[in-house]
Amino acid sequence: MRWIELRGTKYMCLEAGCGACIVSVVKSPGAPPEGVNACMVTVTSCHGWEITTIEKIGNRSDGYHPLQRSLFENNGSQCGYCSPGWVMAMYSLLKKKKMTMLEIETSLGSNVCRCTGYRPILEAFKKFATDAPDPRILDIEDLSICKKGGERCSSDCDDYDWCIVSRDDVQSGVMHIKLSDDRDWYRVNDIKDIFNVLALHKNKSYMLVAGNTAKGVYPILEYPRVLIDVSSVAALKGKYIQQNLVIGAGNTLTELTEIFESMRKRDDFEYLKVFVDHLKLVASIPVKNIGTIAGNLMIKNKHNEFVSDLFLLLNTVGAEISIVNENGFTKKVNMETFLKEDMDRKVLLNILLPPLNEDFVKIVTFKIMPRSQNAKAIVHAGFFYKLSQYNRVLQCRIAYGGLSGVFFRARKTEKYLTGRKLFDNDTLQGAVRQLDQEMVVVENPPDMSVAYRRKLALGLFYKGLLSICPQDILDQRYKSGVVRLRESRTLSSGEQSFDTNPSIWPLNQPSPKFDGLVQCAGEAHYSEDVPSLPREVFATFVLATVGLGTIENIDASVALNEPGVIAFYSAKDIPGENTFTPAGTTFYTANEELLCEKEVKFYNQPLGIIVAQTQKIAERAATLVEVTYSKIRKPVLDIKVTKHDPKRIKLFSSSKATRTGDDVAKVIKGEMSAYTQYHFCMETLVCVSHPTEEGIKLYSATQWIDVVQRMVSRVLKIQQNKVDVFLRRLGGAYGMKISRGTQLSIACAFVTHKLNTPCRFIQSLSNNMRYVGKRFPSSITFETAVNKDGVIQSNDYELFEDNGYVVDEPLAMLASDAFNNCYDKAPWDFRLYDATTDTPSNTWCRSPGSFEAVSMSELFMERISYEMNLDPLKVRLANIDRENHSEILELINTLKEKSNYEARRLEVEKFNVDNRWKKRGLRHSLLRWTPVGSLYLPVNIAVYVDGSVVVTHGGVEMGQGLNTKAAQICAYYFGISVEKVQVKPNDTTISPNSFTSGGSLTCQFVGVGIMKGCNKFLEKLEPIKKKNPNATWEELIKAAAVAEVDLQTHSMTGMADIRNYNIYGATCAEVEVDVLTGEWNIIRVDLIEDVGRSVNPVVDVGQVEGAFIMGCGYWTSEELICDPKTGEVLTDRTWTYWVPQARDIPQDFRIYFRKKSFSTEYILGAKGTGEPATCMGVVIPITMREAIVDARKESGLASDVWFPIDGPYTVEKICLACETDVIDFKFY
């Protein structure tokens, strides 16, 4: 689509994991419109399809679609990069069927949004549900929808032309296309044609292409020579009953669900209800719309360790598969035989499901995932029991996946159970012992640990039995083991409470982001949306493949011989300095190499640039560059290790205790660590560079255009004024694009410089995750003396910040004031260290420094409360710095009341007493956040003779609503409507030397710049106004133009514009965990933040919610795993790194802004909002810990003994920390 300049559809992961690329397709006349991930579909597979992209459903000229409007109006679009994908996912769902609010909410696991925190997106779309309070369903129905194609249509049906290809063409025989890379593409309609094609290409590699989604699981770097599209082979479709239910293997997983749904109404296939529910947990709807049964099972055939849910389900009921070979011979095999079957030149025809009509058959299946939706199973299990009327086991099948590539059935346990009374405590214990013995579980990094998967498998076995156990047998407390936390979660809701003062509007006016609508329509431009120019080339980095070592030789000859490869460059080709960071400036203390010259500092450090005709060729060629290394060493990766190495730590700052006490009831000694976080911008690092008359123009995804310009000039040895950097907006940044985008932008400019041709450098998600620095891991060590009330008497407290391989960006600075959060630091002896590890240079990540410091302080308070057996809130209150931070008390009190804390506290305690296998926690976290620094930002205001205004400024719009607030502030000072103000994009010509955007300061500084500019302008206007006291704005401007007043002003901001204030926040969260699986659900969060008098409260609500959810992700599912031997990042994909999705957010999410808060007049009373709430995400692990502690108590473990959990509280860590003994698995 991008080749034909349809750039409204975005993309990021290219593996169906993010949803940015979703479009709607009708695969044949009369078929329903369905969402599909464009990144999975090859253009040749689209033959006969009608495809609707975001551009078609609503746009500037034809009017916007109600879904686009709703998403915009509900503030569901911040950076907007994800928005077209959301709209198209929802559009496709609604085109297919009417849905309830809950159905809508559960159907959106296909999409990721890193900015909003999902709540507003869900709200926008739930308005179209049948059961919405004020349903907008009519809006959808009112669209005239063509009966043939399901498409919105303005013409008569007779005029409707079915695509470019006629129906006959679609149904004719074999279609052959010779692809440009000499591969052969066939489309066949018949099974015999598959074999004819295979016979024609006897010795060539081939692939049957059904949905082509398997590449989302196991990426395909290079396709086989012959590709046979089997998606329209009729014999692979449909279903029939021949005692067994026979289903064509070419059915998509959506079609399969529909078949199950209809067949479960028959007595002998009632069990398919279980399968329907299980399939809801498989992949996402767009993947299921094209991914087929055969494709899924074939992945399992090739990769036995693959956690195929379909295989599991079929194996649970003893289904079979029929396979046909080139001689037309068909055979049936059972599931496990299929795994060993050589499928070369064979076609998977059908699956055969047995009828199971007996009364006493029970089937239960489970899929446990790291987050609620759209993730592969960690472990999944299926249990089939055929019982006598006295509950004796006549037959059973126990199936597992996710344990190893060899263990699929627990046959010995099945044998053990056969003939025994099933719901008997002794039988249960015996079976658990047997299962534990026979299970084969193997390490498979980055999969979760053997210990957890083993425990999980046992837990699921027990959970399965609890689910089918007659209620009269089951002890009341064990019934909690039956509940499926995630699947039973009901509709989410939210509340946002803030004040607004209409008398000062547009200031303080809650209005959606002004560019939100174009974002939702795919009309908003990002750096990579610059149209392609002739002779454009693509570049990518070649990455080192050792953790530490010396480069001896780089040989690119093999890569250069590949068709389409144009050039390779290494450090020696760089004309100027080989660095992308300007050492010796405020934000950089080191020169980080652009391309590694000799000594490799971390795994995957960039060491070369490959240039090719296409992105794909470049990426493949990059893997063909041969590098010889010497002195390869094992890297040190863990902050917990390096903090003990004096050579790797350096004191950054310290503060001495000013007061200590001697009322010591206990001395607590310990350490805690937390690790990194990938930013997960939906727009990865990207740059497009064009040669210009005088030099180079760059469209760079950066938070800092000046540093890109400066560094390109230094590296290329050309003057800064020959380099232009242009930026309209970013598709998310969260700090990553402050410094890390520079490296790639320079490389892109370098290619243009060398080849005098346009270059596009689009970073793959994998590369972005591998070599780009992330959030600083951190660790604390402490020895603390407290009195009986938990009041700190003395505290020897050290905080270590892991910079990666080099201390470059001085982010420890941001922790040096935040370490004590809102607590009295008088008794604290504090030392802050910069530490290094052999990992990429870590960087800004939403609230860097302060996030680690605040989180650690909150966990530290928890530690005191547990060790002293005290109420955690009381411990916090006892330690608050009442002299400097007493303001927070008001927030705590408001929160306690709003959250109904006292009553809920009792409910939680009762819940925990009543339930053995579910536990709840209800806890708080507090926040004091102080913005640091100043931003040098130029602001220009130009007024046109019609009275309209253009603002340009040095800030970067990255979803935070900067331009919306800028327009509001400008309109406020001029006393005009915001519609009159237009904020234009940024570039180095109009905003030279501007500083970065970040630190939650940009809105404030741009606002000050606008205030200065407006005042200057109004001063110039004053004489005209005196002469025309009653003139309107337009009349004044016209008169000023006639009087030759310069209708433009320039202003700038800097150190003098710093205004100090503190931001306070408090959060109360309630979480439930499943003791047997480690799964969790955030039941409710009440969050209060002091945002001052917000310039735009709904934009700020979005900032707070989004920040908080990013913090939740850090503390729950986002775990970056490296190979301990090399440092290679193993979790470099959406398949392995899990950011929160829509069903992971608090089920009840309430945001309150502190009332009557005001910072200072100079900054219009506002406070920063982009980052602080991230720090309050720590409330989630704190609350989870309470639930875990209660579970541990059941296992006989004391609550005052602290147990370490470093980093995110993943399902794995929760389950293991509960320390459940299988001896406790009982029915009664």
Ligand SMILES: Cc1cc2nc3c(=O)[nH]c(=O)nc-3n(C[C@H](O)[C@H](O)[C@H](O)COP(=O)(O)OP(=O)(O)OC[C@H]3O[C@@H](n4cnc5c(N)ncnc54)[C@H](O)[C@@H]3O)c2cc1C
């Ligand atoms: C984001 C994402 C999430 C996913 N989540 C899950 C999940 O939670 N659980 C799960 O089980 N799976 C999951 N999957 C896997 C998904 O189910 C499969 O990708 C899909 O079913 C493959 O079907 P396909 O038609 O696209 O196969 P293709 O990619 O077209 O083909 C895959 C392989 O099957 C072969 N093949 C296709 N048809 C036949 C045939 N009739 N006979 C013989 N060989 C054939 C092809 O030659 C090829 O080797 C996920 C996939 C993605 C991308």
Ligand code: FES
């Ligand atoms: S780019 Fe297609 S789903 Fe991410």
Ligand code: FES
């Ligand atoms: S608005 Fe969704 S990722 Fe930015």
